[in-house]
Amino acid sequence: MTKSSGDDLQPATKLVAAGRRPEWTGTPGQPGSVVNPAVWRASTHLYPDMAAHKAGPRTNEDGRFFYGRRGAPTQWALAEALTQLEPGAHGTMLYPSGVAAIAAALITVLRPGDVLLMTDNAYEPSRAMARGLLADMGVETRWFDPLDIAAFDAAICERTRAVLLETPGSLTLEVQDVPALSAIAKARGVTVLLDNTWASALGFPALTRGADIAIMSLTKHVGGHSDLMMGSASASADLYARLRRTAQQLGHVVSPDDAALALRGLRTMGLRLAQETASALAIAQWLEARPEVSHVLCPMLPGSPGHAIWTRDFTGGCGLFSFVMNGGSADARDALIDALTLFGIGYSWGGFESLATPVDPAALRTATRWPLPGMNPADRFGVRLSIGLEDTGDLIADLDGGLAAWRAAGASA
Ligand SMILES: *Cc1c(COP(=O)(O)O)cnc(C)c1O
Numbered sequence: 001m002t003k004s005s006g007d008d009l010q011p012a013t014k015l016v017a018a019g020r021r022p023e024w025t026g027t028p029g030q031p032g033s034v035v036n037p038a039v040w041r042a043s044t045h046l047y048p049d050m051a052a053h054k055a056g057p058r059t060n061e062d063g064r065f066f067y068g069r070r071g072a073p074t075q076w077a078l079a080e081a082l083t084q085l086e087p088g089a090h091g092t093m094l095y096p097s098g099v100a101a102i103a104a105a106l107i108t109v110l111r112p113g114d115v116l117l118m119t120d121n122a123y124e125p126s127r128a129m130a131r132g133l134l135a136d137m138g139v140e141t142r143w144f145d146p147l148d149i150a151a152f153d154a155a156i157c158e159r160t161r162a163v164l165l166e167t168p169g170s171l172t173l174e175v176q177d178v179p180a181l182s183a184i185a186k187a188r189g190v191t192v193l194l195d196n197t198w199a200s201a202l203g204f205p206a207l208t209r210g211a212d213i214a215i216m217s218l219t220k221h222v223g224g225h226s227d228l229m230m231g232s233a234s235a236s237a238d239l240y241a242r243l244r245r246t247a248q249q250l251g252h253v254v255s256p257d258d259a260a261l262a263l264r265g266l267r268t269m270g271l272r273l274a275q276e277t278a279s280a281l282a283i284a285q286w287l288e289a290r291p292e293v294s295h296v297l298c299p300m301l302p303g304s305p306g307h308a309i310w311t312r313d314f315t316g317g318c319g320l321f322s323f324v325m326n327g328g329s330a331d332a333r334d335a336l337i338d339a340l341t342l343f344g345i346g347y348s349w350g351g352f353e354s355l356a357t358p359v360d361p362a363a364l365r366t367a368t369r370w371p372l373p374g375m376n377p378a379d380r381f382g383v384r385l386s387i388g389l390e391d392t393g394d395l396i397a398d399l400d401g402g403l404a405a406w407r408a409a410g411a412s413a
Contacts, residue, residue: 098217
């Protein structure tokens with residue numbers, strides 16, 4: 001779906017108003033409307049007569065009834081809302097998951113024989129996609145250090161067609177210099193894809209910072225309630241048309257029920273992100289002062305990799321960050337996580353509830369290593385937290401108990 005209006009409004013206002021077109025919240029000929037677009041469950045779309053039926057297949061336009069795979073007003077409303085929230089976007093495609101969005105965007109821009117550059121801190125399934133699907137297609141992937149601009153420049157060759165950035169990386173949280181990397185890529189004709197799941201368009205207006213395609217897992221902040229899976233890709237007119245063609249040919253469609261849940265999540269996303277960011281920063285500062293912790297990898301925290309770029313380029317954060325223990329063992333870290341009562345153990349993040357998972361990225365590195373430069377090799381047992389909407393003091397008390405369990409497990413032995 002492409003955008004209709006609202007460019008001049010602030011993000012908080014757009015979150016409330018976006019996607020609520022009268023024709024999606026009302027009934028033709030009836031005065032009045034409801035607040036939210038209805039859940040339009042639809043496979044068959046009906047044509048009023050044969051003239052409309054003959055015209056229908058030729059239109060291939062967003063926001064027109066055609067057939068269920070192209071969505072109906074619930075999905076159109078969500079896509080339009082996301083476009084209105086993404087400065088510089090002409091349109092947004094929806095996908096059944098964030099991974100589906102990344103895959104569809106990559107195969108839209110890559111052809112056999114091309115080289116893809118991928119940031120070395122990329123989400124693990126993105127790496128797996130490079131080694132599997134893309135390799136099978138004849139696309140070669142090369143990884144680069146997310147913080148090394150000169151190495152990125154040097155890695156571009158005649159066959160480089162696209163780059164996948166992720167800032168900050170969702171395990172190790174290095175913040176990339178997207179404007180600098182994009183400028184280099186653009187000068188060489190390389191398309192810039194950015195996995196913007198961490199910050200969302202609210203915290204990082206990706207297209208205005210240089211990305212060509214802004215990708216999000218809506219499963220995280222937009223859904224916000226750990227009850228749906230979805231992805232999106234937003235882009236300018238030309239790339240959006242190409243994304244739409246790929247998505248339609250792959251048969252991608254999202255359910256109207258999930259789209260309605262995502263729209264509901266979107267309305268409170270700004271509040272949730274602000275609260276989670278403030279809570280995460282307080283918890284990161286508390287962890288940083290603890291002797292059991294050697295490093296806190298949190299973009300909002302001075303000293304974290306890329307913090308200066310975060311301060312320069314980002315308009316907000318979120319609740320996802322990692323910390324690394326001072327020496328210790330994997331068993332002691334298990335004891336720490338098991339002792340937490342307010343943090344669930346599970347993948348995903350961005351929900352209203354807090355989560356904790358172990359971080360062991362050594363095997364996921366090609367161009368860089370873990371522990372990160374400047375870290376003691378013994379300091380390698382990480383924990384990733386997704387801070388939810390619980391009271392910050394309660395979460396800190398819970399983590400205090402976790403650190404006690406870590407000490408009791410003989411972490412320093
Ligand atoms: C979760 C996640 C994805 C994938 O999203 P799904 O909706 O789970 O498929 C992509 N990128 C990042 C950074 C993520 O955290």
